[in-house]
Amino acid sequence: MIPVPLCERLLSAAMARGADFAEVYAERTDFTAVTLEEDKVKSAQNGVSQGVGVRVISGARVGYAYSDDLDEEELLRAATTAAFIANARGSERAFNVARAPLPSFYRLDQHLSTVDVARKRDLVVRANKAARAFDKRVKQVTASYADSTRRILVANTEGRLAEDTQDLCRISTMVVAEGKKGERRTGSYGGGGRVAFTHFDTFTPELVAREAARQAVAGLGAADAQAGQQTVVLAPGWSGILLHEAVGHGLEADFIRKGTSLFAGKLGEKVASDLVTVIDDGTFANARGSLNVDDEGNPAQFKVLIERGELKGYMYDSLNAKLMGQRSTGSGRRESFQHLPLPRMTNTYLAPGEDTPEDILRSVDKGVYCANFGGGQVDITNGNFVFAVSEAYEIKKGRLGRPLKGVTLIGVGPEALKKVTRVGNDPRPDPGMGTCGKDGQSVPVGVGLPTVRIDDMTVGGTKVGGKR
Amino acid sequence: MNYQQLAKKIVQRALKRGAKQAEAFLQVGRSADVRVRDGEIEDLTQATSKGVGIRVFVKQRQGFVWTSDFEPGALDALVDRAIAIAQMSAPNPLNGLPDARDLGRFPDVGELFDPRVAGLPPDWKIKAAIEMEKVVRAHDARIKTIESVGAGESVSEVYLASSAGVTGSYEGTSVYLYASPVATDGTQLQTSYWYDARRFFEDLASPEEVAKKAAARAVRLLGAKKVKSQKVPVVFDPSMAASFVASVAGAANGDLVYKKSTFLASKLGERIAPAHVSIVDDGLRKRGLGTSPFDGEGVPTRRTPLVENGVLKAFLYDAFTARKAKTKTTGNAARGYRSLPAIGVNNLVLEPGTRAPEAIIREIPNGLYVTAMLGHGANVVTGEYSRGANGLWIENGELKQPVQEITVAGNLTDMLQQLDAVGSDLTFHGSTGAPTIRFRELTVSGE
Numbered sequence: 001m002i003p004v005p006l007c008e009r010l011l012s013a014a015m016a017r018g019a020d021f022a023e024v025y026a027e028r029t030d031f032t033a034v035t036l037e038e039d040k041v042k043s044a045q046n047g048v049s050q051g052v053g054v055r056v057i058s059g060a061r062v063g064y065a066y067s068d069d070l071d072e073e074e075l076l077r078a079a080t081t082a083a084f085i086a087n088a089r090g091s092e093r094a095f096n097v098a099r100a101p102l103p104s105f106y107r108l109d110q111h112l113s114t115v116d117v118a119r120k121r122d123l124v125v126r127a128n129k130a131a132r133a134f135d136k137r138v139k140q141v142t143a144s145y146a147d148s149t150r151r152i153l154v155a156n157t158e159g160r161l162a163e164d165t166q167d168l169c170r171i172s173t174m175v176v177a178e179g180k181k182g183e184r185r186t187g188s189y190g191g192g193g194r195v196a197f198t199h200f201d202t203f204t205p206e207l208v209a210r211e212a213a214r215q216a217v218a219g220l221g222a223a224d225a226q227a228g229q230q231t232v233v234l235a236p237g238w239s240g241i242l243l244h245e246a247v248g249h250g251l252e253a254d255f256i257r258k259g260t261s262l263f264a265g266k267l268g269e270k271v272a273s274d275l276v277t278v279i280d281d282g283t284f285a286n287a288r289g290s291l292n293v294d295d296e297g298n299p300a301q302f303k304v305l306i307e308r309g310e311l312k313g314y315m316y317d318s319l320n321a322k323l324m325g326q327r328s329t330g331s332g333r334r335e336s337f338q339h340l341p342l343p344r345m346t347n348t349y350l351a352p353g354e355d356t357p358e359d360i361l362r363s364v365d366k367g368v369y370c371a372n373f374g375g376g377q378v379d380i381t382n383g384n385f386v387f388a389v390s391e392a393y394e395i396k397k398g399r400l401g402r403p404l405k406g407v408t409l410i411g412v413g414p415e416a417l418k419k420v421t422r423v424g425n426d427p428r429p430d431p432g433m434g435t436c437g438k439d440g441q442s443v444p445v446g447v448g449l450p451t452v453r454i455d456d457m458t459v460g461g462t463k464v465g466g467k468r
Numbered sequence: 469m470n471y472q473q474l475a476k477k478i479v480q481r482a483l484k485r486g487a488k489q490a491e492a493f494l495q496v497g498r499s500a501d502v503r504v505r506d507g508e509i510e511d512l513t514q515a516t517s518k519g520v521g522i523r524v525f526v527k528q529r530q531g532f533v534w535t536s537d538f539e540p541g542a543l544d545a546l547v548d549r550a551i552a553i554a555q556m557s558a559p560n561p562l563n564g565l566p567d568a569r570d571l572g573r574f575p576d577v578g579e580l581f582d583p584r585v586a587g588l589p590p591d592w593k594i595k596a597a598i599e600m601e602k603v604v605r606a607h608d609a610r611i612k613t614i615e616s617v618g619a620g621e622s623v624s625e626v627y628l629a630s631s632a633g634v635t636g637s638y639e640g641t642s643v644y645l646y647a648s649p650v651a652t653d654g655t656q657l658q659t660s661y662w663y664d665a666r667r668f669f670e671d672l673a674s675p676e677e678v679a680k681k682a683a684a685r686a687v688r689l690l691g692a693k694k695v696k697s698q699k700v701p702v703v704f705d706p707s708m709a710a711s712f713v714a715s716v717a718g719a720a721n722g723d724l725v726y727k728k729s730t731f732l733a734s735k736l737g738e739r740i741a742p743a744h745v746s747i748v749d750d751g752l753r754k755r756g757l758g759t760s761p762f763d764g765e766g767v768p769t770r771r772t773p774l775v776e777n778g779v780l781k782a783f784l785y786d787a788f789t790a791r792k793a794k795t796k797t798t799g800n801a802a803r804g805y806r807s808l809p810a811i812g813v814n815n816l817v818l819e820p821g822t823r824a825p826e827a828i829i830r831e832i833p834n835g836l837y838v839t840a841m842l843g844h845g846a847n848v849v850t851g852e853y854s855r856g857a858n859g860l861w862i863e864n865g866e867l868k869q870p871v872q873e874i875t876v877a878g879n880l881t882d883m884l885q886q887l888d889a890v891g892s893d894l895t896f897h898g899s900t901g902a903p904t905i906r907f908r909e910l911t912v913s914g915e
Contacts, residue, residue, distance in 0.1 A: 034556065038727070044556035045532040046549055047806055048542075051517075062511035068518060068536040081514050084590075121556045140727050176729055176849060184729070186849050227877070227913035228697040258505075259613040260650045262657050340511060377842045377856070381615070381650055381659035382692070384873055386843040386856030408843065408854040408875050410913070460854045460875025460913040464697050 001026045001163075002052060004097065006072060007155040010054060011095040013079035015157060018088030019058040022079075022095075023156040025295065026052045027337040030113040033146040036124040039132075044117055051337040054079045058086035060323055066337050097161035103299060105283050105290045106194035112167045113149035115197045120145045127173045127205035134213035137220065139184075140176035143209070145169070147192075154297035162297035168194055168288065168444055170433060171205060173212040179220035185405075187215030188390070191431025193288040193446075203431070215372060215391050222405035225392065225461030231367035232409065232457045233360055233395065236428035238373055240447030243278055244348050244436065245376040245385040246413040247271070251305050251313075252331070252343040252438075253320035255380050262383045262414070263311065271311045272417030275353050278306040280315060282330055282346035288432040289346040289446035296332035296341050303329050305348075309417075317343040335441040342438060347446030353423025357451035360422045362398035368407060368459055369393045369400055383412040386460075408460035416454060424451030471496060472637055474538070475629035478522055481547045483631055487524040487554075489565045491630035493764060494520040495805045500590070501620030504597040510616075512594075521805040524550045528559040534806045565632040566765050566787035570797050574636060574761035574768050578754045582668040585641035586623050593619035596645060596675045603679035604649045608687045615648035615659055619675070626760070634766030642757060643672055647682035653690045658870075660685035660840065665898050667755050685839060689858055692872035694914040701835035702876055702910040703828060703862070706895035708838050709902035712883075713747060713818045715846035715853070719880065720774050721811045722785040724848060726793045731851035731881055732780060740780045741884040744821050747775040749784065751799060751814035758815040758899030764803035769814055772798050784811050818902040821890035825904035828889045830865035836912055837862050838876060851880040857912075874914040883907055 007024045014022035031047040052075055053066035063085035065078040127143040147169035154162045172190030179185070189211040191203055234242060247263070255261035263271065272278075282291045282300025291300040296318045304312050316324070317332030320343055332341040361369070369392065376387030389407040393400045429448040436445040475492040482490035496518040503510040521534040524547075531554025533546050596619045605611055621643040628636050646663035662682035664673040704712055716732075724730040732740070751769030753759050762768055765787050773781050785793065786801035786809050802812025829837060842856030854877035860867040878886070891904030 040558040040560055042557060042560075043530045043532050043808060044553045045534070045808070046546075046553055047533065048535040048537055048546070049806075050537060059508075060505070061509045063509075064511060064513040066513075066515050066517075069516070074516075085509055085512050117553060117556050140729055176727075178728075184849050186847070227875075227911055229915055255615075258615065258650075260615045260657070260659065338515065338517070340513065375844045377844070379659065379840075379842060379858075381657045382689070382858075382872055383657075384842060384856060384858070386845075386875065388843060388845060388854065405850070406852045406854050406877060408845065408856070408877065408913075410842075410856045410873055410875050412873055458694070458873060458875070458913060458915070460856070460877050460911075462854075462877045462879070462911045464699055464911055464913075 001028060001151060001153045002070060004161065008095050008097060010075055010079045011155065011157050012093065013076050014054050014056045014083050015093060017083045017086040019056045019083060019086035021057040021157055023055045023154065024052065025337055026153040027150065029148050029150040031148045032113065032117060032120060033144065034121050034124050035144040036128050037142045039128060041121055041124065044121060049336060053337040054082040056082040056086060057319060061085045062340065064340050095157050097155040097159055099161045102162060102164065102292050104292055106286050108167050108196045110196065111149045111165065112147040112169050112197060119197065123171055123200055123205045127171065127209040130206040131173055131175050131209035131213045134210050135217045137177045137179060137217055138175055138213050139178045142174040145171045152295065156297065160297045162293045164292045166194065171200065171208055172433065173209045175212040175216040177216035177220055183220060185216045185219035187212045189215065190433045193286050193432035194290055195286045219391060219403055219405060222403035224463045225404040225407040225459060226463050227461040228459065229456045230459045231364050231453065231455050233364060233367060233369045234449060234452045235371045236424065236426050236450050237448065238430040239370060240349055240430060240449035241373055241376050241387060241434065243350055243449060244345060244447050245378040245387060246411065246416050247278060248345045248348045249378050250380045250383065250413055251315055253314045253316040253324065254343055256314050257320050257324055261380045266311050269311055270309050271414045272306055272309040273420045274309045275423045276306055276309050276417050276420050277351035279304055279351060280345050280348045284347045284446065287347045287429065287446040288434060288444045291346060294330045294332045295334045296328065298328045298330045298332065300330040300346060315343045315345065317341050333443050335443060339441050342441065344438065344443055345436060345445050349429065349448030350450065352425050352427040352450045355422045355424050357424045357426050360424055360451050360453050361395065363422060363453065364395045365397055367395040368404065369395050383414065384410065385413055386410045406462055410458045410460055416457060419455045420452060421455050422453035426450045471627045475627045478520065478543065478547060479629050479631055481544060482522065482524050482550065485548055485551050487526050487551055489525040489631045491523045491565055492520055493803065493805055494627040495624060497622060497624035499620065499622035501618060502593045502597055503616050503618035504601050505614065507598055507601065509594060519805040522547060522550050524554055525564055526551055526554040528561055528563050529554045529557045530563050532808050562788060562791045565630050566767050566797060570767050570787060571632060571634060572768055575752055577752055577759050577761050580638060580640035580667055580759060582641045584669045585621050585643045588621055600645065600647050600675040600679040603676050604647055604683045607680060607683035608651065610651045610653055610687055610690060611649045611683055612652050613650045615650055617647045619645045628762065628766050630766055636762050636766060638761055641667055643669055645673065645675055645678045647679050649683050649686045651686040651690055656690055658686050658689035658692065665757060667757060671755060688860065689870045692858065692870035694873045695861060695871050695912065696915050697913045699909050699911050701832045701906060701908060703835065703837045703904060703906045705839050706893060706902050706904055707897050708841055709818060709905040710897045710900040711841065713816060713902050714900055715848065715880065716747065717749065717774060717813050717816050719848040720783050722783040722793055723789045723811055725783045726789060730848045735780050738780055739778045741775060741778045741887050743778045744890050745775055745778050745887050746819040748773045748817050748819065749813045750817055753815040756815040756899060763799045764801040764809040767797050767799040767801065769799045786811050816900045820892050820894035820903040822892055823889060825891040825893050828891055828904055828906050829862055829867065832862045833864055835862040837867055846880065853878050853880050853883060874912055876910050876912055878910045
C-alpha cells in the first residue's frame with residue numbers, strides 16, 4: 001500500500017493547522033464477479049479500486065479529502081485540503097505510528113483474489129443447472145458469484161497503525177417460476193462470508209439454487225394477504241433483518257448524539273420484552289459482518305445492546321465516542337476510501353430463548369408465518385420500519401396453511417419488540433447475504449434470529465375486511 | 469493528461485492483443501460537499517476521482533475490467549487481463565458493441581456545464597448550509613435538531629472510445645442543497661428530507677426555499693397515528709409520484725420484457741392507464757441532470773415516449789438486449805466505469821396535467837395523502853406493490869390528521885388504471901419529474 005514514513009508525513013501535513021486528530025486511510029480492493037443468465041455465462045470481470053483518504057478532526061468539525069492518485073504530491077494536497085477545517089496555530093510536530101497486535105477472526109489459506117476465475121465460473125454454471133432441474137416450472141435463472149479482497153491501512157495521530165486483509169464472497173441465485181395463466185413468482189437465495197473458497201464445497205451452488213427454486217415454486221397459487229394487525233411467526237436465520245431495521249440502526253451513536261433516534265436518552269430503560277436480548281458481534285468467526293479491526297483501526301467487539309428487554313449500550317465509532325465521552329466499540333465502518341466512517345452494525349442477532357419452534361407455531365391460532373424476507377428499511381427518527389416478506393404462509397390452528405403473496409410487515413421498533421411473546425431455542429445466523437445501506441454507503445453485515453413470535457404486527461396486504 | 473487519447477490507446481492495445489472489438493469508458497471528476505450543525509461545519513469532504521471500464525469481445529465472448537489506477541504499466545496489464553478473463557464467459561453471437569446503424573451523430577443537447585458551478589468559491593456551500601440550518605430552526609420551535617443539512621457541487625467528465633468508431637466526450641456540472649430536520653412534540657420524533665439538485669446554479673432553489681419546505685414537511689407529521697385498514701382514494705405528492713413512475717419505468721426494461729419478467733411484457737400498444745397519463749424518458753431535456761449526448765455504449769441519446777395518452781408505446785433497450793429482442797437500441801445503456809452497460813433511464817418525466825393539486829385533494833371525502841414511503845416494495849415481475857407510508861389523512865377534501873405505521877398496497881397493473889387524476893405541479897427530484905397523482909382506490913393497512 002503506502003509506506004509508513006509517508007503516512008507519518010501525511011499526518012504532519014494534516015495537523016499543520018493545529019487540529020485535534022488526523023488519520024490516514026489507505027485501501028486497495030480487488031473485485032471479481034461472474035454472472036450467468038439465460039443459460040449463458042454473460043460476463044466475467046475484474047476490478048481494482050485504490051485510494052487514500054485523509055481525515056482531520058478539530059472539535060466536532062471534520063475535514064476529509066481523498067484521492068485515487070497515490071503520488072506523494074497528490075496525497076500531501078489531500079492532507080492539506082482536509083486540514084482546512086482547523087484554524088488554530090499549527091506546529092511542526094512529527095507523528096510516529098506503530099503496529100498493535102490484532103485478533104484474527106477470518107484467516108484464509110488463500111486470498112479469494114488469487115483463486116482461479118474458472119472455479120468461480122463453475123459455481124454459477126452448476127447453480128443454473130440445479131435450479132432448472134429442480135422443477136419444470138422454473139423459467140428464468142440468474143446466478144452470480146462475487147468476491148473481493150480488501151486491504152486496508154489505518155494510521156492516526158494517536159500512534160495507531162493497523163492493517164488488515166478482508167476477503168469476502170457471495171454466491172446468489174434468482175429464480176422465476178411460471179404457473180397457470182402466466183402467474184409468475186420469484187425466489188432468491190445465496191450466501192458466503194469471510195470464508196475460504198472451499199466454503200462452497202459444503203455450501204454448494206446446488207443447495208443455493210434448489211432453495212431459490214423451491215421458494216419460487218412454493219409461491220405459485222399464493223393467496224392475497226389480509227391487511228391489518230395479526231400475530232406473526234418469523235422463521236430463524238435471515239429474519240434477523242427485522243432486528244437490524246427495528247432496533248439496530250436506532251442504536252448507532254451518530255443518531256443518538258444528534259438526538260434524531262427515538263432510542264436517544266433511553267439507556268437503562270425497558271425498550272423490549274423480557275425475552276429480547278440483542279447482540280452485535282464483530283468477532284463471529286468468518287461471518288460476513290466480522291472485522292479484525294474496523295475502518296478506524298479499532299478492534300471489533302462483542303456488544304450486548306439490549307439485555308432482557310433493557311437498553312444496555314449503543315454502537316460507537318471513534319468520533320461520536322469522543323464527543324459523547326465514551327469509547328469506540330469498533331463500529332466505525334466505511335464503504336471505501338471515498339467515504340467517511342460511520343457507526344455501523346457488524347453481525348446483529350437475537351439471543352436464543354427456550355421454546356421449541358414447533359411449540360411456537362402451535363401457540364398461534366391464526367396468523368402469518370414469515371419464511372423469507374426481501375429488503376427492509378427504517379426511519380430511525382419515528383422508528384417506523386418495514387420489510388417485504390418474500391415467502392409467507394397463513395397459520396391456522398397452529399399449522400401452516402396456504403402460501404400468501406404481497407405481505408409486508410410494518411411497525412415501530414420498540415413497540416414491536418415489546419410484543420415479542422415467544423423466542424425459540426433454535427438460533428441461526430443468516431447464510432451470509434446481507435448488505436446494509438446508510439447515508440449512501442453499503443457495507444456487508446450479518447444477521448441472525450431464532451424462531452420468534454410477535455403479536456399484533458401490522459401486516460400490509462391488499463385484502464380488507466372478512467373475519468379476523 | 470489527455471483522457472480522450474488515453475481511451476483510444478486502451479482500445480488500440482486491446483485490438484492488438486487479440487480483441488475483435490473493444491471499448492473504453494472513462495470518467496473523471498471532482499466534488500465537494502459540506503454538512504453543518506449548530507452554525508459550524510460538521511464535515512467537509514473534497515475529492516478528485518477517475519476511473520476506466522474496459523470492455524472487450526474475443527470470439528464472441530465478453531470480458532470486462534475496471535480500475536482507477538492509470539499507471540501505463542498497470543493499464544496494459546489490465547487490458548491483457550480483460551482478454552484473458554473473456555475466455556471465462558460463454559460465446560454468444562449477440563454479444564458486441566452497437567451496430568453501425570445505431571451509431572451516428574450525437575444530438576445537440578445544449579449546455580450541460582455551468583462555469584459558475586465549476587468556479588464556485590469554497591465558502592458558498594458553507595454559507596448556504598448555515599443559512600438553511602438557521603431557517604430550518606427558526607421555522608418552528610418544535611424543530612429541535614437536525615439529521616443533516618448540507619450543500620455541494622461536482623464537475624464530471626466522460627470520455628468514450630470504441631472500435632465501433634465512437635469517439636466522444638462531455639462535461640457536466642451539478643449543484644445541490646439538502647435539509648433533513650427533526651421535529652418533536654415531546655412524545656414523538658418526526659423527520660423529513662428535501663433537496664434540490666441542478667446542473668446550473670441559476671436553476672437551483674434558494675437555501676431558504678429548501679429549508680422551509682423540509683421544515684414544514686417534518687412538523688406536519690407530528691402526532692402521526694395509525695389508521696384502520698381500509699380501501700380509499702390515495703394521493704401521492706410529486707416526490708412520491710416520481711418514485712412510482714420510476715417503478716413503472718423499471719418494468720419497461722427491454723431485458724425484463726424479453727425474459728417475460730415484467731408485468732408489462734405483453735402489453736405493448738395496449739391502453740395501460742387513463743388517457744391523461746403520459747410518461748417519457750427524455751434524454752435530450754435541456755439542462756436535465758440525466759441529459760447527455762450519448763449513452764454508455766456511445767449510442768446517441770433521444771426522447772422515448774413510454775406511455776402516450778395511456779397507451780404503452782415503447783420499451784427501453786441497450787445494444788445487446790435490442791439484438792436479442794430483434795429491435796433497435798433506444799440509447800438507454802446506463803453505466804458508471806465500474807459496471808457493464810445496463811438498461812436505465814435518462815430523464816424520466818410523468819407529463820403534468822391541468823388540475824391544481826388542491827383541486828385533486830378537495831374531491832376526496834376520506835382518503836390518504838402520502839408524503840414519504842419506506843421499503844422497496846415494488847416487484848416488477850409480479851406487479852405487486854406494497855410500501856410503508858407516512859402522510860396526512862384527507863377528511864372532506866382537506867389535509868388533516870398525520871398518519872404513520874401504515875402500508876399502501878396494490879398491483880401496478882391496477883394502480884396504473886386507477887390513476888384518475890394528474891396534477892399540474894410538475895416537480896423534479898434529480899432527473900425524475902412528476903406532478904401530484906391520485907389513485908381511485910388502494911388498500912391502506914393499519915389497525
